[in-house]
Amino acid sequence: MKDLYKILGIDKTASPEEIKKAYFVMAKKYHPDSADKSEVQKFYEVAEAYQILSDVEERRAYDLVIGGGKIESILLEDEPDHPTIFKDSRDTTGVDEDFRKKEMNKFKRRILWQGIFRTIGFSILMSVFGFAISFILEGIWYVGLICGFVIGLIWSVNRNFDVKSFIESPKKQRLVKIIGWILLIGCSMYFVYFVLNKVI
Numbered sequence: 064m065k066d067l068y069k070i071l072g073i074d075k076t077a078s079p080e081e082i083k084k085a086y087f088v089m090a091k092k093y094h095p096d097s098a099d100k101s102e103v104q105k106f107y108e109v110a111e112a113y114q115i116l117s118d119v120e121e122r123r124a125y126d127l128v129i130g131g132g133k134i135e136s137i138l139l140e141d142e143p144d145h146p147t148i149f150k151d152s153r154d155t156t157g158v159d160e161d162f163r164k165k166e167m168n169k170f171k172r173r174i175l176w177q178g179i180f181r182t183i184g185f186s187i188l189m190s191v192f193g194f195a196i197s198f199i200l201e202g203i204w205y206v207g208l209i210c211g212f213v214i215g216l217i218w219s220v221n222r223n224f225d226v227k228s229f230i231e232s233p234k235k236q237r238l239v240k241i242i243g244w245i246l247l248i249g250c251s252m253y254f255v256y257f258v259l260n261k262v263i
Contacts, residue, residue: 065112067111067116067125068112068116070089070109070112071085071086071109072089073085075126077116079117082116082117083117086109086113086117089105089109090110090113093105094106124170124173178223178224181219181223182216182219182220182223182224185215185219186215186216186219187212187215189211189212189215189216190208190209190211190212190215191208191211193207193208193209193211193212193214194207195207196211196254196257197210197211197254197257200254200257200261202253206253207253207254209250210250210251210253210254211250213247213250214247214250214251217247
């Protein structure tokens with residue numbers, strides 16, 4: 064993900080006035096009428112950064128996901144350092160605590176659902192792909208469908224979630240990972256078997 068603050072050359076705690084000022088400076092510098100053709104793309108990046116950071120809700124959402132990584136990095140934070148909710152994380156004077164919690168819960172739910180929909184969508188896509196491959200290679204279509212879904216599910220779950228967030232016991236964590244690897248390798252080998260049969 065692009066660092067919009069870096070594009071505008073400002074800190075993450077910048078005020079709306081500082082964001083606006085930085086935008087005008089950068090926009091003037093990289094405007095198509097005054098900049099080289101090679102720098103025109105920079106103008107569009109500056110405009111995009113300003114559009115997001117100048118909107119309170121969009122900036123709040125961006126600040127929550129800028130860290131990247133798995134969903135747990137956001138969902139498990141109890142008191143995240145959030146420049147658009149806390150002007151200074153060490154000074155909460157005047158902050159409406161109920162409003163802050165409500166906003167944080169709203170964004171946590173939104174991010175969680177994004178992860179769930181990505182997982183479901185990718186699993187369905189891989190099941191269709193598995194069905195097509197199985198059909199083309201003259202395998203059993205429903206086994207290909209299931210194998211594709213399993214591969215998509217395990218892959219996308221590992222990309223979006225961390226097993227440590229759901230299972231506390233290290234032994235159970237290892238067991239889940241081992242089962243996942245066995246299923247992933249077994250389903251992949253199903254397709255490899257038919258591919259090798261076709262080639263040989």
